[in-house]
Amino acid sequence: MTLHVSNWKRLSLYHKRDRTRCFNRSFTCVSSRESYIVAGYSDGSIHILKDTFENFQTLELPLKVTVQQIIWLSADSFVTLSSVPDHDSESNVIIYCYKLIREPATDSSRDEFVLVNEHIIAVREPPYPITAFDLSLDARTLICGFASGLVISIKGDFLRDRSLRLSVLHQLKEPVTNVKFDIQEPNLLYVATTGKLITISGKVVSVLDHLGVAMNCMDKFNTPLTRDSVSYSLVCARSETVSFIRANTLDSFLLFYGEKHYACVNGDILAIVFTPSAKSNSKGTVVPGIGYDKKSETLCRIMLLDIKQQLIVWEDIVPTHVAHVLSRGSKTFILTVDGYVQELEALSLQKELKLLTKRSMFDIALELAEQHRIPLEERRKLVLQYADYLFRQGSFSEAVKYYISEIQSCRATEICRKFLEVNEIGNLVRFLEALNFHLLASQDHLMLLLSSYIKLKRYSSIEHLLDKGGFNIMSAYDICYKSGLYEQALRLAKANGLHERVIDLLVEEGKYLMAIEYLKQMEPDVLESLLLISGHSLISNLPKETTELFISYYTGTYYPIRKEQKDTNLKQTKSAPYFLSLMPYSNPLVSLDGVIPEQSTHEDGVTKTPESAKTSLAELPNPQNCFHIFVQHIDCFIVFLESLLTKTNTEHQTFIATSLFEAYVRKSRNDISAEGAIYEKKANALLSESEVHLDLNRVFLISQILDFDEGVRYVQGKTGQMLDMFRSYCQKNDVNRALAMLRTHGNEVQELYTIMLNYFCTDGNVDGWEKEFQKVLQFVITNRLVSTPQLVDILSRSSSLTFGDIKQALRNMLRFFESAIGANGRQIEGKNRRIHAISEQLQILKSSAFVVQETVCSACGSELEPPVVHFRCHHSYHMRCIEDECPHCKWSSQL
Template identity: 25%
Template sequence: MALTSWRAFNFFDVAPVRLPDGDASPKLDQGSASCIAAGSQNVFVGTPEGSVHLLDQSLKSVRSWKAHDAGSLTHLTQVPDSSYFLTLAEDLSHEPELKVWNLDQTEKKTGHPKLLCTLRVQNQRKTFPVIDIAVTTDLAQLAVGFGNGAVTVVRGDFIHDRGTKQRTVFESEEPITGLEFREAKTTALYIATTSHIRALAISGGGQGTPARTLDERGCAVGCMTLEPQSSDIIVGRDDAIYVYGPRGKAASYAYECTKKLVAVHKDYVLVVSPPKGNFAGNTMLRQFGGQQVDGLMNSSNLTILDADLKLIAYSDKVNGEVNQILSMWGDIFLLTVEGKLYRYHERTFTQKLDLVYQRDLYLVAISLAQKYKVDAVQQNVIFRRYGDYLYSKGDYDTAMQQYLRAIDNTEPSQIIRKFLDNQHIKNLIEYLEALHEEGKATSDHTTLLLNCYAKLKDTEKLDAFIKQPGDLKFDLDTAIIMCRQGGYYEQAAFLARRHEEHGLVIDIMIEDLKWYAEAVAYIVRLGPKDAYDNFMRYGTVLLEHRPIEMTQLFVDYFTDQYRPKKDAVIVQDTTPAQQESSGFGTAAKSAVQNLVAFIPLPGMTVSSTPAAGEQKATQVVETTTAGDYVAYEAPKPRLAFSAFVDHPEEFITFLEALIKSENVKEAEKADLHTTLFEIYLHQASNSKAEEKTEWERKARQLIESKDVPIDTSNVLLLSDLERFRDGTILVSERQGLRFDVFRSYTAAKDTRGAIKALHKYGPEEPQLYPAALAYFTSSPEVLQEAGDEIETVLKKIEEDGLMAPLQVIQTLSTNAVATMGLVKKYLSSTVERERAEIAANRRQINTLRSDTSQKLQSIDSLSTQPEPFSATRCSACGRTLDLPTVHFLCKHSYHQRCLNVAEGQDVEDVECPICTPQNQTVRQIRRAQEETAGRHELFQDALGRGKERFGVVGDWFGRGVMDAPSVTGTG
């Protein structure tokens, strides 16, 4: 690559270095200083007299000593990263003298650095100048190159001066121009001559083999150097700069100019070119221009190259001929032959960027940032500025690429505003997609991206966006909302399904897609909890469109029989002809196949996977068996009642199934029966004759069962509200409310029902007959419907004395419906019966009066008249009476001995043994009457139970209930 294509910058500031005046520092001109070397902390200056001066950063001499007694110091070098320092002095009459010093140790007598080793470098006893020396970093080997083309390698312990070995490892007819060690697994010595570049292995593998030629061209003295970081050798020739690695030439950069010096500073390659021509004889120019023309004619050129970035970091003239390049203290120093020193200080990264920005060279700025490994924030600033530049030039695609690179530290709104125009919508999509990929998108960004997809109608990209694998990189809720608003319902459902938002999936199916069968198919494949939440939420809607499936789902779940379904995906070989004939791939054959076409069903299993290149058809087959049972607690059935609003038939199916189930708790069955009874009655009231009869039959059959746990009050209430007499009658019968049953018929003007109830309950409830009489004569229509039944009622009333004749007449005359012909027979028989009873009563009265008169006469006779006794035999033993004899007023006589009178007992107190039982009975009856006289409740009870209350009162008078209690006293 030619340097002419490299951009040139001014990344270095140059300033002349003012040397200390007087004797504080040695002179650096070519005549005063025979050699100069840069150390880690000091500058080493060698003099022709063999002395060494150490200069500090202010270039003042801090230490000096006589290093060699004879000869001129021609070479100085410090072992990298150590305190060891080598000096080499040459005297053409002797072999070069090499010394090794330790700068950290001093001689006690002189205070000079400690001399570790002194040796003479051999050159086969030939006196040629030393061109270059090289030393390994461990100071185990050093190489010395001579002008006769020989290279001597010295090995040994230089530090402890335990002896060294020297060997000439290379000889050539061309003079040596440079030496460099390349240290790796194998230590190689690179040797440069005027016509060749060679590599010689001096340790490790390959040691002892001849030098390997890397290039058939050599280089000038000072034009070969080592790049420390890569350990590559850099060689400068007049046509180009070459880089050599362990296998030979690695790279080259065309740069035509005469090169005097080549050096390395950090990542830079420094090239010094001598003055282009010899103007020594041009006296006219010198006389015309004076010193300025003289300096111009003798100026050198310094070029600083950045080979990594392919740019010229600095290029300018240097007044005077450059003698040496020094890299120290982080800067570059150029020393001229006249002893002038120039310092080149590298500008900061920010200053470099400013220079690059001025020329709009943003690619260079990016390369600079990457080379210096600046943080991401600074790099993103460059990307952003580069994007702004490209945007201003109308290169929107490339600008977007830069904005994408700066996405981490750029406010997205600033970029989005630039591309809101419809012409740039694709670029905007690209940026929004990147925001989502980096996880930096907000809900607004998701909304905008989906809107862009919608504008372009790019369903393919929309699908790719929402179906991308891995973690979610956008706001789920926002994406679903936007898909639904844009009409992309299937995509919205896919997103919801993928992230287990089952409620949203079903909502989209029902509210947007109107896929009711698919919604049911989806629900029945969910776990118990998710299924319950969703079918309870959408139960009413789904019952309207899919009543059979939803009713069965309700039944299964509330009877603890719910099992999530699992479907199998069967992959079959299918040719296009078969697909066409079978209709496969056109319209879904079932809700499940339609559903799986765009979202995976819960619990789906795949039986096989089609191989690449094969034409396969996928069919979803619904399994007939349910999946594994997942334990759950069935909720109370009442929670499902609201879902069946406006769906009474499905509700009845649900209730009937739950009542028959053994898994429903007994505590819930009362509620189920009551509700079912209510819905039966509701259906009956809203149905026509035949259907109404059937619903009433079901209601009656439900409550007639003995084990039905329906509360009686509920049956009565519901029956009354729905005017269902059978329910009221049944409850009244069970509770013994027969009169209420009869009254329910009469209230409904159901004469036949009233007659039926009268026949059924009349024998046990006599008061129904007076009520029936009042009802039968309540209206002409009822009287006509009753027919001969009224005579039966009157007869029963007459026979059982249920009503007084006057009461019957009053009842019949209330509504002026009954005629005299209707009651003529009743009245005549009643009068005859009453007359017969009066005659019988009169006869009984006469008999009782006659008996009472006779009893009174007997009492009076016994009290006032003597009673003769004519008995001759003992009433006990039957023998003839003899004295002592005892006679009783009852006409019974006894021997005294037959009475068994106890000793001391008065005979007057003895009763007739034959009449004693009868007398005791009388006394007991009387005693009972006296006791009963004080118990008024018995009297009232008898009044209540008696058919003729006046007779009861007379009877109680006869028992002496009204007599004043007897008072006995002793005196």
């Protein structure tokens, strides 16, 4: 695998501080561990600093030899290595072991490193400096490589043993530049020279690569090169590449042009120092905004790479050669040959995350947040920001994955709206399904999910969602119905008791018989409203079946029929065919004693309810509510009303009978055939039946509107409207019936004589009826039914009457007037005498006192006491015992 570093993003994640001088120019090596930094010098001295670069201790080697290498055995012990010449052209390796001695006191200022052991090991080779070393994981094997190509192994306990075991591992022709143990295989050793790279495992020596590695350009590396790859053991920095070694193999490369002279690893960060030459400067990549003279040999470029995230996290130029790069936690120290230290401090986690999100590097920010376990709320916010970024970039599938991961805290409605705007229905469904799975979906979300399923034609998902429920049933039904999923809509309506919707859908599909069968399953308290809603359509297509259902309900003989199961044949007209079996509409009824009634099943699948388990309405419904259903269906209406009329419910019987009468009359008037006459006879029979109660006002109005005379006369006779009835006979010149009524009701309704007299006095009407005329005229005159001028006016209207016809009547009238005048005169004389007597009494009262001798109340019998009332009749009362009149004397009211 080969990666191009030039394609990596640059992101400055370090803050540079001012350079400080901490070492003399004569230092030869530097090493750090935990809280201490140790520098060795050519004069045999050791300078120890704390991790804050404060002076801690200075040591002098027993022998004034150059300190070539410093190796830490543990956090509080280290050794120095020096190769010095011997007397016989041989050399010795001098090892000094130092250990930190901690004082029992709490004052750490008294701690110090002391020399605890020293070893002088003879090497039968000419004296060459130690150019490379490495210590095994158990700190008991030290590998040293020399400039002569010699590789030796020194084993033992450096702090305790008096002598160590020396063995020569290999002799190379080129100078050894680097030696490293394999991290995963402790017995495998990598040795790099200026010309090749070999491995040593026991006595087996293998050439891994025929390209050498510069000194200090190889380091251990235990980090995956990418997020998905395995870990490596070593990293080697070369002029054009950075190679990674795994399992004794050069596996991956970074194309990275420029001569390197130093490379070290701190976690995921690889520090690369370029050789300060015109060639490397011309090929290398320069940080924007930083200029330098390409001819200058003292400028040195340094770069920090985050291998795992594939980022260039720092790039800078230092004014002189870099000797070492030390890492202390979040800080990196660049040590130059002049003794100066350049400190680079990593940005705080919050600043780093802010910078990463600003540069849209959300994946790195998320990994960093997870690694440092930042608060959950901040991590969720970061994930949602990343999801929004992916959405803006068009990576909808990745975006919805992150939205789902933080579904507990995301803005669900806003996210749904975003996916709808870009028509990403598939990803919208994924998000809504996750909401539903975590029980976070509202009814609106479920409706949106259902609509999305329908658009994607995922019928199995639609079925599953409808079975699960939790949404607004009416909204779900409307969506299925408008989308053409009639079967699902019907199934949903049946399962949730939306009977009106079931009937509407069946009627719309023309399944009228199925609608009738479904209505027969309804409970009585539900059936009426459904009949009133769907009755028009059903009776227009199935008049007989619909009328029978109306009759059974309104006569109280309706009982619901249970059906075990019945499949529908509805088809989807707007979507692909998809059929669901209907849930059985079953509702077992339990009798009062708790025993489930037996049911008998017939061949047609209908389960009939036994008589003992039947339920009906407590009282018959008002049939007037359904009369409008039978408009334009008068035959069905007559059958319906005839069935209702046999019931004894007197509350509605009058209305039913009157409506049936109207239906008969309308049918007879609309049908001029023999059948019309039959219905007219039925109307007359209905009038003549004494047990049938009719609304006479309605019958009269109907008869007048439809010109049904028998009805008019019937009402007039029943309601005592003799005058109207009598006038109708006179208008039709039906004298016989008029005279018959006059004889029967004349004494009760004397006005009939006046009407009859008016009729006879009309031109020509008296002919043939002279005797009857005389009787009528005599009765009118005798009973003074009209005044004399009115009588003269009535008689003067006829041109056929003679004086002889009315002579006797006039004579009788005059005698009557004479007797009446005499009676009136006698009454006047009596009244005058009474008035004269009363006047005399008044005169006596005006001239003399009125003596009251009563002492007790004439009403209660108790003794009188004021206030009292005295009447002229000599009766006295308490004021409380009477009101305005004397109870004993009627005439006292005239006082």
